[in-house]
Amino acid sequence: MTGGSKIKLAVLLLSLIFQNAFAQNTGIYLPQQMRKLYNGNTRTWEGKPGKDYWVNKTDYKIKIDLDTVTARIKGSETITFYNNSPDDLDKIVVQLFNNIFRKGNQRDFEIAEEDITDGVKINKLIAGGKEMNLEEEIRYTSTNMIISNLPDAVVEHGKSIELYFEWETELPKISQVRMGKYADGVIFAAYFYPKVAVYDDVFGWDELEYSGDQEFYSDFGNYEVEITLPGNYLVWATGELQNPEEQLNENIYKKYKEAIESDTVINIVTKDDLINKTVTNNKETNTWKFVAENVPDFSFSCSDHYLWDGVSTLADESTGRKVFLEAAYGEGAKFYEEAALYGKRTVEYFSTELPGVPFPYPKFTLFNNMFYGGGMETPMMANDGEYSYKSGFVTLIIHEMAHTYFPFLTGVNERRYSWMDEGWASFFPGEMAGKYFEDYNHHKGYLDYYRIYGILGTEDDLPLITPTHTARGNSLIILSYARAFFAEHALQDLLGEDLFKKCLKEYINRWTGKHPLPYDFFFTFNDVAGEDLSWFWKPWYYEFGECDYALEKSQSGEIKLIKKGNLPLTVEVKLKYEDDSEEIVSSNTRIWQNADEVLIKTNSSKKIKSAEILTNKIPDFELSNNFLNF
Numbered sequence: 001m002t003g004g005s006k007i008k009l010a011v012l013l014l015s016l017i018f019q020n021a022f023a024q025n026t027g028i029y030l031p032q033q034m035r036k037l038y039n040g041n042t043r044t045w046e047g048k049p050g051k052d053y054w055v056n057k058t059d060y061k062i063k064i065d066l067d068t069v070t071a072r073i074k075g076s077e078t079i080t081f082y083n084n085s086p087d088d089l090d091k092i093v094v095q096l097f098n099n100i101f102r103k104g105n106q107r108d109f110e111i112a113e114e115d116i117t118d119g120v121k122i123n124k125l126i127a128g129g130k131e132m133n134l135e136e137e138i139r140y141t142s143t144n145m146i147i148s149n150l151p152d153a154v155v156e157h158g159k160s161i162e163l164y165f166e167w168e169t170e171l172p173k174i175s176q177v178r179m180g181k182y183a184d185g186v187i188f189a190a191y192f193y194p195k196v197a198v199y200d201d202v203f204g205w206d207e208l209e210y211s212g213d214q215e216f217y218s219d220f221g222n223y224e225v226e227i228t229l230p231g232n233y234l235v236w237a238t239g240e241l242q243n244p245e246e247q248l249n250e251n252i253y254k255k256y257k258e259a260i261e262s263d264t265v266i267n268i269v270t271k272d273d274l275i276n277k278t279v280t281n282n283k284e285t286n287t288w289k290f291v292a293e294n295v296p297d298f299s300f301s302c303s304d305h306y307l308w309d310g311v312s313t314l315a316d317e318s319t320g321r322k323v324f325l326e327a328a329y330g331e332g333a334k335f336y337e338e339a340a341l342y343g344k345r346t347v348e349y350f351s352t353e354l355p356g357v358p359f360p361y362p363k364f365t366l367f368n369n370m371f372y373g374g375g376m377e378t379p380m381m382a383n384d385g386e387y388s389y390k391s392g393f394v395t396l397i398i399h400e401m402a403h404t405y406f407p408f409l410t411g412v413n414e415r416r417y418s419w420m421d422e423g424w425a426s427f428f429p430g431e432m433a434g435k436y437f438e439d440y441n442h443h444k445g446y447l448d449y450y451r452i453y454g455i456l457g458t459e460d461d462l463p464l465i466t467p468t469h470t471a472r473g474n475s476l477i478i479l480s481y482a483r484a485f486f487a488e489h490a491l492q493d494l495l496g497e498d499l500f501k502k503c504l505k506e507y508i509n510r511w512t513g514k515h516p517l518p519y520d521f522f523f524t525f526n527d528v529a530g531e532d533l534s535w536f537w538k539p540w541y542y543e544f545g546e547c548d549y550a551l552e553k554s555q556s557g558e559i560k561l562i563k564k565g566n567l568p569l570t571v572e573v574k575l576k577y578e579d580d581s582e583e584i585v586s587s588n589t590r591i592w593q594n595a596d597e598v599l600i601k602t603n604s605s606k607k608i609k610s611a612e613i614l615t616n617k618i619p620d621f622e623l624s625n626n627f628l629n630f
């Protein structure tokens with residue numbers, strides 16, 4: 001050993017000691033299961049993927065025949081699964097989400113009798129060249145199929161295996177769970193095809209069942225999908241359309257090509273086109289081909305009577321890369337003639353402002369199912385309902401498109417940490433929507449969640465770290481959306497907008513195409529902010545408790561703002577002076593790092609008449625202690 005090496009070793013030891021000290025001092029709890037990873041080589045205490053981080057890859061080639069009347073799909077599918085893990089895998093877990101509709105299966109809510117089916121019927125499976133005995137070599141659970149007895153006993157690490165499936169299934173027509181047939185000629189199809197589960201460095205195979213409440217967790221891959229259906233239908237899907245000239249009417253094709261280049265919205269299919277039946281080539285059937293690269297899932301929608309708008313915009317100034325935004329909707333879908341425009345504005349906002357990461361996909365479809373409210377995201381697609389008020393329409397578009405970053409670009413595990421995507425999708429629309437609506441208060445919806453669901457101040461308000469799959473009902477909704485939303489706002493106030501965005505951007509960049517855990521989020525923010533934020537993570541993410549602030553007079557007559565609950569956030573106090581003028585004094589999240597009370601200071605020499613804690617942005621529990629009279 002040379003001297004130089006000794007010095008290097010000493011430095012290495014020191015840095016290891018420092019890292020461990022840093023780890024010990026994070027002040028947040030990591031189960032041994034997680035601690036092991038951060039002391040290993042797949043994840044780091046700074047929140048970066050480790051030097052041996054890996055993620056598997058799954059490519060799909062799917063051919064689909066859709067019966068638009070019965071919503072029955074027949075498919076053949078070739079999956080290539082690449083085992084990039086260090087383990088030899090003696091089984092493969094395949095998810096059959098549409099088994100949620102299978103008779104006798106476990107569900108979180110009731111399904112209409114008419115939608116109870118035989119789930120996903122597998123007619124043939126060839127694994128690694130070997131035709132599998134579907135009775136004896138496959139084990140089915142509620143929504144998983146487990147393939148063992150693989151031809152080479154295992155899929156060795158670094159190797160791949162090809163799986164060929166023939167299957168059929170039916171989409172729901174009354175109990176649409178995130179997708180289904182919504183009306184005659186209106187279908188949004190998702191979660192219908194056999195899909196390989198994630199095998200990761202934390203949990204191994206993801207074998208959690210899909211029972212309705214919890215969402216998804218996916219590896220990335222390339223999709224080539226062909227959809228055959230009646231010739232008068234239009235199809236929109238995850239991926240870029242490969243053969244538009246084959247099925248579109250010549251004039252529609254021309255308008256479609258124009259829209260792809262246009263920075264103003266083009267009405268590709270108009271009411272007249274529909275009346276004149278000059279939308280497609282009207283053959284008996286058409287086969288639509290889509291290709292998507294490096295996406296975590298595939299979905300498609302179709303209609304025989306929908307309008308279609310399109311527009312294009314720049315996503316990345318440095319490369320000149322553009323995104324095509326399209327809206328597909330029925331006549332009379334409220335505000336939807338503006339959907340493509342708001343989609344375009346959203347791409348621009350995301351790419352340059354929040355999160356300031358270029359929109360990653362080449363296209364995005366806003367599909368309106370004409371049901372009231374709510375929406376569901378899939379890569380490059382949103383299956384949106386209608387809203388009677390415009391801010392609802394706009395924020396839904398932004399929300400569903402925000403999911404592009406979480407869980408699609410960063411492969412968050414929604415089944416365990418739904419707040420890691422729903423929190424951001426709730427957070428992102430606030431500032432942007434504020435540009436279009438005067439006095440818009442994005443917080444209001446999330447305050448309403450707390451109050452309407454009666455969760456505020458109850459034990460059902462769960463710490464965010466609670467594994468999502470263990471939460472139910474209203475608790476789950478608050479956990480995923482409202483609590484995460486307020487925590488992220490408190491964090492933004494704490495760090496300031498610039499540093500907050502820097503942390504968020506770095507977190508996205510580090511974990512693009514990977515699977516971040518909550519700790520990767522905490523540690524990245526610690527790392528980029530240059531401080532251990534455990535005092536903040538603990539109450540919001542680890543502890544039960546509520547947000548409760550109160551005003552009191554000090555002995556010398558000053559106004560004290562007291563933090564009675566355990567959740568730190570920015571609190572605004574409105575002071576009213578003798579001359580009825582008003583001033584709002586803001587106490588930043590940061591104050592609560594080392595204090596449970598603070599004096600409200602003002603530069604005004606005027607006499608104060610009253611003081612009041614503003615509750616239009618905070619889920620304050622006890623309102624009776626928010627007011628002082630002088």
Ligand SMILES: [Zn+2]
Pocket residue numbers: 399400403421422425
């Ligand atoms: Zn969402």
